[in-house]
Amino acid sequence: MDTLTITITIMTMGIMIALGVFVASRVPVTLQAKELLMFIIINLAVPSIILNAVFNTEIDENVFQQVIIVFVVSLVFNGLGLLLTILIGRLIKFEPSLATKLGLLAVLGNVGFIGIPLSATIFGPIGGLLAAVFDAGIDLVLFSLGIYLLQSEKRFHFKQLKALINVPLIAIILGLAFVISNLEAPFVFKQLSSILSGLAAPLAMLYIGFLLYPFLRKEQAFYYKELWYPLILKLLIFPMIAILIMTLLPLEDFIKQLLTILIAMPTFMLASVVFSRYSDGDNLAVITTVVSTLLSLITIPLVTFIASVFI
Template identity: 40%
Template sequence: MEFSVVFQSILIITIMIFIGVVLSKTFPFNEDTRKLFISLIVNVAMPCIILSSIFKVEINKDTFKLMVLVFCLSIVINSIGIALGWSITKVFYKDSNKKRELAILSGLGNTGFIGIPLCATLIGPEGALFAAIFDAGVDFVIWTVGALILQKNSRFDLKTLKSMINVPTIAIVLGLGTAYFNIKPPILMIELTSQLAALATPIAMIYIGVLIMTLKASKVRESGSQIWVPLSVKLIILPLTVLLLIHVYAFNPVINQTILVQSMMPTLTLASILFSKYSADEGMGAITTILSTIISLSTIPLMLYVVNMFFVF
């Protein structure tokens, strides 16, 4: 990885977030506008990134094996993050009633909104493909491990399974299906998905910029005594753990880079929505998401700089 590319990508992301901050003054941010942003990102831009990445990469038997490996690694890495968050919270806040929220916020990152576009920029189409598979692993953990932790009855049922069926997941299945059966999509479809995929980063970053302006100081102070746990685990401890993992097992260089970048992502953007669904503290989810996103603008390039200084990929 070229550090100059990393720095330029983070700088562009910062500018886009700032544009969102400015635009937040020009329209009311309510439930309808929030749903519009999320719908465009989740149902249009993200599926097109996935399809575009698959269309641009020559997928063979070996590539499929690597994709399965990345999916499994994603499940392991995210589960480790959740376990670390739970353990640290139990040590420092034994009587806290926010263990569930803090554990989820520690393990699950913004591997879709930020991770896939960043991997596409830093590593190329193959990196974007593996990043999409990693994100599919995150979705799997959200609606299995995450749902089980957040549900009071801790039961995996048909409703939970149905929640795993979403547009990005369908895009992965369709894309892999076309690759497996060697179906070449029309040039029009390739060009369309490529152009729509370009919407992902700008819309997601502008959305985060708008979200920043909803942050209330009183709520930050209320949750501030505990959210250092997910911030430290998600942005520092988990990436260092992944760095140790890839140093020991020495996977494919592209996979090494992809899972390392994905492990550095800030907390899941949809955390507050997930918490709301299971009657958890959605305010803590929103605050942690925003603060981790802001802090990650410094930690991501710093961590990658350290990696480039001391490790060779």
């Protein structure tokens, strides 16, 4: 694993976050503007990364196996990790609802906003595609088990799974169907997906900077007393466990490296939205997302360096 390349990429993303803070300090960034930016990232930029990977990668039997492996690992790791983290939280005597929220914040990573662009930058188009598959596993865990645990009545409704039908997932399905059909994508589609895919990382980092600025302007403390729990688990303990597990699994080094990086991602960006919709609205999600993202600029290079030694 090229630790230097990853470190430089993370530093570049950190600079883009700082630019987002700078822009927000000079131009009022309204809620509507943030929603527009998120819409562009999720519905244009990220799907373009997926389609660009499909159009520029020879999808053979080996790639299909990689897709299945990454999806299964995502389901198992995030599902079992969530249950384990909530159990540990209960043992520490966190309130049940708080233990559930902290469990979600400690396990589910920001693959959609950061992991997919980062993987595409480091590993090429195939990295972006497999990261999107990993993110699909996270979405399935979040909008099934995660929502079930968040709701006080603990009832599962199939309508919760509607959130799984999103543009990135549709792009994965259409892309793989396109490959199976053995059709050649028109040059204009290849060019368009290539150009739009380059928007993902810059826009995502600017968006994080926009979220960060209000805290700096109001001089609010990025802290609540249980913050240590999701941060330590998400950024250090789970990535170290992932490295240990990867050394034992008979997988390609490329897959091991990719999975390690994806598991080391900071807290998922939609945490505040999900908490507001299915639980009590509070600042836990926003604070954890912002702080974990900033700290990940240090921990991701650290994790990749350790992984390069053992994997």
